[in-house]
Amino acid sequence: NLPKKVTIIEVGPRDGLQNEKSFIPTDIKKQFINSLKKAGIKEMEITSFVSPKWVPQMSDAAEIVADCLDNQTLNIVLAPNQKGVDRVLESDCKAVAVFVGVSNTFNKKNINKTTTESLDELKPIIQHLKKQQFFVRACISTSFYCPYEGKVNESEVIKLCSEFVAAGVDELSVADTIGMATPDESYSLFSKLKAAFPNILLTAHFHDTRKLALTNIFAALQAGIDRFDTSAGGLGGCPFAPGATGNVATEDVVYLLERMGIETGIDLEKLLLAVDIISPLLSRKIESTYYRLQHV
Ligand code: HMG
Ligand code: MG
Numbered sequence: 001n002l003p004k005k006v007t008i009i010e011v012g013p014r015d016g017l018q019n020e021k022s023f024i025p026t027d028i029k030k031q032f033i034n035s036l037k038k039a040g041i042k043e044m045e046i047t048s049f050v051s052p053k054w055v056p057q058m059s060d061a062a063e064i065v066a067d068c069l070d071n072q073t074l075n076i077v078l079a080p081n082q083k084g085v086d087r088v089l090e091s092d093c094k095a096v097a098v099f100v101g102v103s104n105t106f107n108k109k110n111i112n113k114t115t116t117e118s119l120d121e122l123k124p125i126i127q128h129l130k131k132q133q134f135f136v137r138a139c140i141s142t143s144f145y146c147p148y149e150g151k152v153n154e155s156e157v158i159k160l161c162s163e164f165v166a167a168g169v170d171e172l173s174v175a176d177t178i179g180m181a182t183p184d185e186s187y188s189l190f191s192k193l194k195a196a197f198p199n200i201l202l203t204a205h206f207h208d209t210r211k212l213a214l215t216n217i218f219a220a221l222q223a224g225i226d227r228f229d230t231s232a233g234g235l236g237g238c239p240f241a242p243g244a245t246g247n248v249a250t251e252d253v254v255y256l257l258e259r260m261g262i263e264t265g266i267d268l269e270k271l272l273l274a275v276d277i278i279s280p281l282l283s284r285k286i287e288s289t290y291y292r293l294q295h296v
Pocket of ligand 2: 236
């Protein structure tokens with residue numbers, strides 16, 4: 001009972017680049033974003049309005065947004081707090097991702113608040129954005145494991161998700177931040193989320209730290225999930241989650257899905273051209289399987 005079609009939400013320009021130490025020129029980021037759109041990406045996190053002191057790589061968010069909005073793509077920006085949302089409201093962007101960790105320790109390290117403090121701050125923000133016709137996505141970090149607290153209970157994830165659903169979000173992106181989930185855990189959590197929130201866009205966000213992301217995606221597909229966050233080239237990682245490496249690579253996910261006859265709307269060859277734009281600027285080599293096989 002697998003879906004016939006899957007939506008890929010490209011997070012390379014945001015999650016993919018935020019952990020890169022040396023600043024990537026804004027023009028290259030824009031070219032990367034545009035080439036991803038040419039490859040068929042229709043939903044994308046293009047940047048984040050976070051503190052430039054905490055994440056210097058994202059300090060050019062306003063410039064990115066000024067040049068990269070279009071009508072064909074859902075261009076999403078991250079915002080951690082009121083100040084971030086104020087910066088979004090100064091732009092023409094109409095889609096925001098808020099983010100919070102299920103685990104308190106992770107949330108403290110990532111946004112300097114407990115989970116409850118973040119939730120209290122974000123609820124009125126979400127309600128305000130919905131009144132202004134924004135698309136709002138909530139990214140739920142450490143939904144399986146926390147680098148500081150270990151295993152996270154499914155019931156806590158579901159409880160936190162229901163708070164965001166009650167606040168009015170359009171989408172939940174449920175994340176395995178440090179790539180530790182196994183397929184049985186993926187199936188179990190996503191089946192429960194699907195049953196609990198039948199009317200919400202439900203997305204899985206897997207980091208590929210232990211090379212389990214593709215199997216976790218297959219398990220999530222079986223649980224009825226048809227939306228996945230992925231990153232071109234497998235770039236990515238949260239600077240405040242030790243050991244977190246890249247997101248699952250868009251090209252590896254597209255290859256898997258298309259081989260199974262599941263439509264993604266993404267052109268693999270054009271996707272590799274996007275990776276070619278960004279790869280010379282990165283501190284690391286591209287490790288995705290599909291990219292490496294095309295460059296032997
Ligand atoms: P703080 O230091 O507690 O903030 O940081 P503050 O309110 O005390 O403000 C301190 C200074 O930052 C002030 O400036 C503020 O104006 C400024 P100063 O007076 O010192 O000059 N400031 C801001 N500037 C620009 N934009 C803002 C902003 N907010 C405050 N939005 C804060 C709190 C939330 C700002 C900080 O912790 C932060 O920026 N954290 C972001 C961390 C981050 O980007 N993490 C990665 C994204 S999440 C992720 O990757 C996980 C995900 O992929 C899912 C998964 O895999 O799990 C989504
Ligand atoms: Mg992430």
